[in-house]
Amino acid sequence: MTIFQAFLAFSLYIVIIFSFMQSHILLGVGAVLLYTLKFSAVALLPLAIVLDGYYGAFHSVPVFSICAIGWYFLSDMLRSTMNIVQSRYE
């Protein structure tokens, strides 16, 4: 990972945090999509769990965490499928 990529990842992560905290849901979803495409959705799992804990969502339904797990599963499955098609070993 280059310095630029690290900076981009960090910036996107911060944008995701504040967009959800400021209720800019569309911006947050956009940033999550971009982050997933450029890097991986695995780093979003701890963030979602921490956000749910911060908002006290574990007392009812931890929506962020459930969505993040689902999104991680889906995105990684799609990514692995697409990698097979583009693989040079085929």
Place this chain on the structure above:
Amino acid sequence: MKVQSQRNYRKKRTIRIAIAASLVVICGWFLPAAFSTISSIVMSPFHAVNQWLEESSSLIPTFVRDRQSLQADIQQLESQLQINSRTNVTQQRLLLENNRLRELLGAAKENRIVAGVIARPDTLPYDFLQIDRGVNDGIEVGAPVFVGTDIVIGLVVHTTAQYSFVELFTTPGFEATIFLSGPDVVAKMYGMGGGVARVSLPQGIPVQIGNLVHVPSVEPGVFGKISYIENEPTQPEQYGYVTPNISLNSLYHVSVGRVSQISQSVEEIDKRVQEEIESRLVVEGVSLEVSTTTDQATTTQQE
């Protein structure tokens, strides 16, 4: 073969991570307090920045907040506009119905004289209006002056052949008995000058901003709304400040009624207050189906 094994490895890893995250979430479900505490500690720097964004008066947070509040204002105003347009239709329907019922009861239509406002408080001593109609046109001293259908703003105090002067209710020293809808009390209103009148009420009466101020001695007579309340618990009285619904500077035409529209007897005023209270229980839009059914039933019976 290599590709297949890589794919399998990836799949397995994804499933393992998803299961691990699910387990953490389940743990969080069982220990919500512990998770909230840990999350609060982890999020404390972000929380501080978020608070800064929400409360600071610096340029960037102010810009973001202003934009958000303006958007919220626009949404609120749009919904208010929709509600108002519906209310307007309801008002028109009620006005037509009222006129029809008045005709049925044989109530004579009021004769009003339309007059143009030729001088206002900025050119006259404050709280006076000069209108371009006088005795020649049938204006009488003491006649009520209206804006629109039912907003009464003052009385004619002096008239000549060509023009007249109107003293507004907000003139200092002007007194009137009013009926305050909301708490439903009768009180005295005193003119304060500057387009403001004051209603004195004892402590404990639940006055609210927006309560309508009726002048029951004039038919029909609404003066305005309570726009400010001065209430100090240590004082025996509370004051509600009333302003007319229309700015005096925007007055262009007024209508002048007859002296006969001002009630002289206490019984008549009491009756109007009673009518105002009784009309509260009318619920809009519920009688239509019932009346239709009754009509149908009557028709069937007749057949």
